[in-house]
Amino acid sequence: xxxxLHERIRSDFEARILSGELLPxxxxxxxxxxxxxxxxxxxxxxxxxxxxxxxxLIDRRKRAxxxxxxxxxxxxxxxxxxxxxxxxxxxxxxxxxxxxxxxxTPDPAxxxxxxxxxxGELILLEGVHFADDVPLAVEARLISLxxxxxxxxxxxxxxxxxxxxxxxxxxxxxxxxxxxxxxDRNVAARLHLALGSACLFVERRTWRGDExxxxxxxxxxxxxxxxxxxxxxxxxxxxx
Amino acid sequence: xxxxLHERIRSDFEARILSGELLPxxxxxxxxxxxxxxxxxxxxxxxxxxxxxxxxLIDRRKRAxxxxxxxxxxxxxxxxxxxxxxxxxxxxxxxxxxxxxxxxTPDPAxxxxxxxxxxGELILLEGVHFADDVPLAVEARLISLxxxxxxxxxxxxxxxxxxxxxxxxxxxxxxxxxxxxxxDRNVAARLHLALGSACLFVERRTWRGDExxxxxxxxxxxxxxxxxxxxxxxxxxxxx
DNA sequence: CAGTGGTCTAGACCACTGA
DNA sequence: CAGTGGTCTAGACCACTGA
Numbered sequence: 001x002x003x004x005l006h007e008r009i010r011s012d013f014e015a016r017i018l019s020g021e022l023l024p025x026x027x028x029x030x031x032x033x034x035x036x037x038x039x040x041x042x043x044x045x046x047x048x049x050x051x052x053x054x055x056x057l058i059d060r061r062k063r064a065x066x067x068x069x070x071x072x073x074x075x076x077x078x079x080x081x082x083x084x085x086x087x088x089x090x091x092x093x094x095x096x097x098x099x100x101x102x103x104x105t106p107d108p109a110x111x112x113x114x115x116x117x118x119x120g121e122l123i124l125l126e127g128v129h130f131a132d133d134v135p136l137a138v139e140a141r142l143i144s145l146x147x148x149x150x151x152x153x154x155x156x157x158x159x160x161x162x163x164x165x166x167x168x169x170x171x172x173x174x175x176x177x178x179x180x181x182x183x184d185r186n187v188a189a190r191l192h193l194a195l196g197s198a199c200l201f202v203e204r205r206t207w208r209g210d211e212x213x214x215x216x217x218x219x220x221x222x223x224x225x226x227x228x229x230x231x232x233x234x235x236x237x238x239x240x
Numbered sequence: 241x242x243x244x245l246h247e248r249i250r251s252d253f254e255a256r257i258l259s260g261e262l263l264p265x266x267x268x269x270x271x272x273x274x275x276x277x278x279x280x281x282x283x284x285x286x287x288x289x290x291x292x293x294x295x296x297l298i299d300r301r302k303r304a305x306x307x308x309x310x311x312x313x314x315x316x317x318x319x320x321x322x323x324x325x326x327x328x329x330x331x332x333x334x335x336x337x338x339x340x341x342x343x344x345t346p347d348p349a350x351x352x353x354x355x356x357x358x359x360g361e362l363i364l365l366e367g368v369h370f371a372d373d374v375p376l377a378v379e380a381r382l383i384s385l386x387x388x389x390x391x392x393x394x395x396x397x398x399x400x401x402x403x404x405x406x407x408x409x410x411x412x413x414x415x416x417x418x419x420x421x422x423x424d425r426n427v428a429a430r431l432h433l434a435l436g437s438a439c440l441f442v443e444r445r446t447w448r449g450d451e452x453x454x455x456x457x458x459x460x461x462x463x464x465x466x467x468x469x470x471x472x473x474x475x476x477x478x479x480x
Numbered sequence: 481c482a483g484t485g486g487t488c489t490a491g492a493c494c495a496c497t498g499a
Numbered sequence: 500c501a502g503t504g505g506t507c508t509a510g511a512c513c514a515c516t517g518a
Contacts, residue, residue, distance in 0.1 A: 244505075244506060244507090245506080245507080246506080246507090280507075280508085281507060281508045281509060281510085282508090282509085282510090283506095283507070283508075283509090284506080284507060284508085287506090287507095301515090301516080301517090302514070302515040302516060302517090303514095303515060303516040303517050303518085304516075304517065304518095
């Protein structure tokens with residue numbers, strides 16, 4: 001076996017917990033007992049158990065011992081789509097059409113804008129994502145020019161600002177809000193929808209450290225777009 | 241300081257990476273150098289760097305060294321709401337009303353049902369989540385009786401099946417699909433909405449190991465509900 | 481083939497906290 | 500106050516891999 005011992009210990013207990021053999025609240029052996037069971041040093045046991053703590057599977061309390069954690073918080077991994085890639089994978093053509101571009105200072109009436117750029121300048125880019133020449137989403141994106149000065153040199157006809165940013169500007173933090181909204185007049189016109197049609201609304205802010213980079217609001221055609229989030233290690237059969 | 245040394249080393253480098261001082265691809269000192277810098281044993285350095293690897297901030301390659309990781313894949317953590325908790329945190333009262341409950345075998349016409357329960361029995365629970373007596377979401381939930389036999393004994397008047405499951409049945413894998421859909425006649429009636437109103441649609445399947453546990457489809461009142469996904473370690477100022 | 485990380489040992493002292 | 504986990508040391512051998 002090339003598998004490290006700490007990994008074997010970790011996966012042993014992971015399996016016993018996930019199978020239900022060890023129920024929430026059940027006590028695990030102490031480090032001393034595990035040293036005997038696996039005939040190893042305490043650091044090795046400690047490394048295995050630390051990984052289980054990090055994974056949220058166990059809790060450890062001094063003097064009391066190590067216990068199977070209560071079922072974890074309900075969180076999953078959401079894949080943030082690269083729209084171009086997704087469209088291409090569906091076998092469709094992709095393009096992006098920019099229909100507005102302005103450079104200005106933050107509007108004091110919009111706290112979002114000042115939060116993004118402080119007193120620096122912003123660039124506003126508005127455009128539509130197309131799949132096979134059918135509108136898929138319309139987006140309005142604000143970018144802080146002080147964080148991303150190179151943006152001024154880019155044209156964004158064909159390629160989307162999001163893809164450009166992803167390549168050029170590493171971000172470290174992001175927050176995404178997801179909602180369902182009716183299409184307003186502007187969105188309906190851009191997406192060729194009836195007024196009030198259900199749209200998936202995605203609003204994302206990204207930062208690098210403490211500096212705001214971009215704020216984007218996207219409206220997707222409800223009938224044409226889903227987001228997928230997953231949790232878990234093994235792949236489902238249906239994943240193909 | 242009560243802060244462990246390995247944590248200090250970890251947070252030092254985390255800060256330098258997130259601030260942009262250490263850009264992607266930049267080389268970190270070797271373990272030997274860090275032992276000297278922090279005047280500590282190699283295990284202590286190793287523990288700190290292992291945590292950064294786990295967080296995706298650095299990559300380590302033998303012989304080559306330790307490097308700041310390229311901006312990670314575009315994925316975020318989506319908090320799956322415990323509806324009751326969220327409603328209570330908003331200062332509203334919560335309750336759940338069950339309006340349908342059936343036990344049956346999977347309908348061959350619905351591949352979802354066979355995928356969930358195989359040839360075993362299913363229980364179907366349909367109900368509405370209320371916040372201050374206003375409908376917030378309607379859900380239809382299928383549960384595999386072979387995976388969760390105890391479910392037959394529960395009433396689910398007041399508390400939701402989701403909360404019950406979360407407490408009683410640990411799951412290990414889940415998949416969530418998120419979309420915006422217009423309210424159909426049933427949804428509109430249950431949520432007191434106009435036909436065609438934008439609803440956030442959440443469909444989630446959960447498994448324990450290879451065994452399907454539940455499949456739930458929820459329609460949220462679009463104007464009353466958002467999902468939030470986050471990525472990053474530091475909290476934003478707006479997080480309070 | 482030498483430098484780097486991966487793993488592991490066999491101890492040690494300490495902090496916490498529940499029996 | 501004794502058992503438990505948290506941290507740390509000062510080594511060791513090894514595997515990998517890029518200069």
